Amino acid sequence: MKKLLLLVALVAFTFNAKAQIETPQPSPASKLEQKVGLTDVTLEYSRPGVRGRTIFGDLVPYGKLWRAGANKNTMVTFSDNITIGDQTLKAGSYAIFVKPMKGSWEVYFYTDTNNWGAPKNWDDSKVAAKITVETHDVPFNVETYTIDVNQITNNGAALEFIWEKTYAAVPFSVPTETKVASAINRVMQGPGANDYYAAAVYYLEEGKDIKQAKQWIDKAISMVDKPQFWQYRKQALIYAEAGDKKGAIKAAKKSLKGAEEAGNADYVKMNTDSLKAWGAM
Template identity: 80%
Template sequence: MKKLLLLTLAIAFTFSVNAQIETPQSSPASKLEQRVGLTDVTLEYSRPGVKGRAIFGDLVPYDKLWRAGANKNTMVTFSDDVTIDGQTLKAGSYAIFVKPMKGSWEVFFYTDTNNWGNPQNWDDAKVAVKTTVKTYEVPFNVETYTIDVNQISNSGAALEFIWEKTYAAVPFTVPTDTKVTSSIDRVMNGPSANDYYAAAVYYLEEGKDINKAKEWIDKSMSLTETPRFWQLRKKSLIYAAAGDKKGAIEAAKKSLAAAKEAGNDDYVKMNTDSLKEWGAM
């Protein structure tokens, strides 16, 4: 009877420890992912409500730093370098802080994203970009704080902030033209030395058309000013697989010499072993 009582108490205690009551957050978390041109923009923030309160100039005081949301830092991530107010903001993640003023906001992109609220010790060196934008009064009440990516074009967009009756936007541009032009040039100029090399090695390792692999490795070598020892090693193996022992030996000797110069003992041994196998040593 005593053992049964103890077991019952243990089960009840375990249940009480593990049981959790889940309730809605007063400022629910939100995550927005948006592609602008060829750049990915991700916003993560919490969304407080007005709830009958006066917001800017009251709940959120003027001329004081605000975390641009609730709970953990509001955070934006750009997959490419972007331009804000003529300043380059490097690809990466940033906390957004705002200093609201009458008629305008100062907006800060801060490199330290691991704060709950404002940083305990603000560091100007961590401000990657600072800009000032105008605010506008909207003719209706926006109950839930919202940040969005709007005004989207191939070359840019705007981070838009709207809450209660206040609207502000931070325009930014993205390097779409540079990326597209680079892609066009790359494709129109044909495969690179690395493309030919990768294709040749794949064909060798997968046992596909070895003569095509030989053609591609030759093309890669012709486009490479100074082939490295590991590239020459692959060339020797492709030639050997294609039945061109003379070409394999020539490539292996070049790889051996380059490996010795680079001090790479592994490739020295591999080339030496192959040259012995092919009767060249």
């Protein structure tokens, strides 16, 4: 009897030891974190492979809901309210579901993220946003299913899906302009040099009121005991955009001198190129 118990214990121990062996998953998990403007976007999903199969219209049937990945539901998280089409998607996490069609996809953002696959009982009230997007043929085979955040600007980006020979993209916008405007209005009650500088650079890059940007960059420069070459560089660009070539040349020469002293070849080249373009060299 003791020998039998010992044998059972040995078999159990051997089985448990084997159960600790980790092997690669056929659809490995992936996590992507991307900043879009001032909004954090996080994607969590599993990545199946084609492995010689026909995907859309076969493994993933047309007209049926798909979890946009494998294993646990594909999930996206936004740190701010964002806009998809004409719909506002509140900050938070959403499961992504797709209904593939020939030539288009219906993409759903679902508030219940705890399902494993499509919900057993679909609830339309949990659809926070829905959009139909065109699909495009890819001229080569994409073996591993991929979701990415691309086409990034200060004010938006696109969730891009690509697998086998199919590509689809869901554009979305983020509230960068609103957040920056709010921050500018708030800090202008008692702003420092960095605040004036950041506001001026933002207005330059977004093509906003360049006269206002010129006032802010001048204020920023005046508040610094020893302005740095990169600050003078932005001042030069703002002056140039405002049509003040003389002021732009003066600021660029200061930036060039500072960059040469610091040994920064990139800024030396940028200022040299600008001064040549403005007829100062």
